[in-house]
Amino acid sequence: MAGKGPVAVIDIGSNSVRLVVYEAVTRSPVPLFNEKALCGLGREVLSTGRLPEDAVQKAFSALRRFRALCDAMGVGTVHALATAAARDAENGPAFIAECEAICGAPIEILTGRREAELAAYGIVSGVYEPDGVVGDLGGGSLELVDVRRTQVGAGITLPLGSLALQDRSSKSLNKADKIVREAVREAPVLSEMAGRTFYAVGGTWRALARLHMFQKDYPLHVMHGYRIPAKEALEFTRLVHRADAETLAHIDAVSNARRPLLAYGALVLENVVRAGRPAEVVISALGVREGLLYALLNPQERAADPLLEAAQELNMLRSRSPLHGEELVAWTGAFFRSSPVMEESAEEVRLRQATCLLADIAWRAHPDYRGEQSLNVIAHAAMVGIDHPGRAFVALAVYFRHMGLAEEGNAPAILGLISPGMLDRARVLGAAMRVAYILSAAMPGILPRMPLVVKDTTLVLTVPADMANLINDRVHTRLRQLARLIGREPVLTFA
Known part of the structure; x- marks a missing residue:
């Protein structure tokens, strides 16, 4: 508990x-x-x-x-x-x-099966609705277990840990390759992985991913949720175990102690991907330790969304009014539901909710740097239950809320992580929050009385008579900007 x-x-x-x-x-x-x-x-x-x-x-x-x-x-x-x-x-x-x-x-x-179970719980804890096979590569063994959302299969353990493989093969990579191929061939769990995801857990695989990340000049240096397409993973692992580690570009991103084990970890990953034919490899920073903590929770606590829990905690710690963040969730929800062109999937709803809770965490910074600081904190925060495109979406939406809708400052570095559709949605959410904050000054009790909804060809903001003095040219300007983004005419009504 x-x-x-x-x-x-x-x-x-x-x-x-x-x-x-x-x-x-x-x-x-x-x-x-x-x-x-x-x-x-x-x-x-x-x-x-x-x-x-x-x-x-x-x-x-x-x-x-x-x-x-x-x-x-x-x-x-x-x-x-x-x-x-x-x-x-x-x-x-x-x-x-x-x-x-x-x-x-x-x-x-831990028995091999118990270790596999806890590794799988780590993935359930840290990945939103996982679907694939978890592989936890340690020094002594490799645990494999199927996971579908919260359902964890019976795990198996293979003596393919990096140190064990180095020992069994007498440090011969050719011998190690044969050992791995034979062991992987007899792992039935991999037959269920085709077209799904392989979740890679363990320090050696994280070191491999870090090397891959630096070689690609990837813009977000967060290991958890880093995705490598299966074909790319095969090409990269072959390169690593066939080359002298010290000759690889950016090898200094990997600790000296890890470098001798990279080739063995690459061999195992290559054979797992080849045998299981997943669509992608996803790196997890969570494993057995976090799986143990997850196992200690009661069913109600397990059912909570880890992304929203983390966002709410930051909202409580760093926002001017945590209640305002919760009101912003409801206010933007009504706006998005009213617009036929802004219909949200379940994933888009939770990303919007997290964005609203995180929208004011940089208010203590200088106004010129609030957008940049928000982007950096959100993009690199120790949050789980969110992938890299999701991080980019939330960070950019809050960035736009502070800095306007121009692509300036540090924002372009992570623009490439999201689709054009996600970027458009981040702009709309950022523009809606710009209206909300100029109306409310981040104080609670105002947004619930000023609904913003789409009605046919118009975007209507309804203002109660006793709050009419809150409306000025800046409100009009921001309302027009939002209306333009969604192809509607802005309308202010007083009730």
């Missing part, structure tokens, strides 16, 4: 040991602190059967620091997980016992 106060998740993985402290267990958890140590616990487990001693000591050192950090941050609850390396090694039980003594908390040793 969602609760107040910081909560920590310690993830003892085959490659890294990580601490993430979240603000609370909520539908849209916000990380307060995130740190990892690349220990390489799974480096030799398949060949020796044991966790390497140097890796074990690195892990103990990291965990001591993590425990001290939790104490300093006033963390009330620590959830600790361990994955393939600790699960499979003969000295795993002794290692886990010492880890529990250091952490002061029990450690759940």
